[in-house]
Amino acid sequence: MTDLPPIIGIAGGIGSGKSTIAKCFNDIGIQSVDADDVARLVVEPGTDCLRKIHQRHGNDILLQDGTLNRRALRDIIFNDPKERVWLEALTHPAIRAAIKTQLNAITSKYGLLVHPLLFETKQETLCQLVVAIDVPTSTQLNRVMNRDHITQESAQKIIATQLSNKERIKRAQLVLENSGNIDEMNAKVFKLHQKILETLSL
Incomplete structure (x- = not known):
């Protein structure tokens, strides 16, 4: 390390x-590692995060190709603070783990x-x-x-x-x-x- x-x-x-x-x-x-890019990775089709979001919010949260409907999710979490807290509790640990993995692969001076x-x-x-x-x-x-x-x-x-x-x-x-x-x-x-x-x- x-x-x-x-x-x-x-x-x-x-x-x-x-x-x-x-x-x-x-x-x-x-x-560089961009947290926004990582946040998209952890909710791609097949991920545990997307499965749990789908279970909670139903098919309306998915686009026709099975990817996350980010606009629909954004509307939910910015109109209901409890849903934002739930989503952050689900995704933030996954994002943090993926960020650490990507940071560990950096080879530039910093x-x-x-x-x-x-x-x-x-x-x-x-x-x-x-x-x-x-x-x-x-x-x-x-x-x-x-x-x-x-x-x-x-x-x-x-x-x-x-x-x-x-x-x-x-x-x-x-x-x-x-x-x-x-x-x-x-x-x-x-x-x-x-x-x-x-x-x-x-």
Whole structure:
């Protein structure tokens, strides 16, 4: 275990640009594990999680091809807090186990754990440092509404279940402001990469 590279958490709420930022790091040779991707894996057809979700909510929760109807599930959990608690109790342990497996396969100087709920799920404990993404809430709302084709009210409900940007920044060791174009972001990421190498003496 001691030979594994350090892990840096990238903490940002929905619509904060985590995937874009992770790709900037990937482009300079830093590998990443994205909790959103892992969350999709643990509910694929044939998984224990999907079987239990299907048992609880019936056929309406499945699309015609047998995959999870994510929009239907999202509507359920954001309109009934008890269902959200149930779902998290089911999926979070499976997500955490899969994340650990993927992190253990990282071979770059350090790895990234990209996670919308890093602090909420206490997975900052897997990280040597945490970078919080600083982005205006209005930007998050617009991105989520456009990307997921949902109403402002629905987007606000999702954001309300996550830590505020202010709280995330308070808990993190480093901050990355997500504004400007992709060239500016590449420059910011490279500067942050140098800071991480220096901080961890890599």
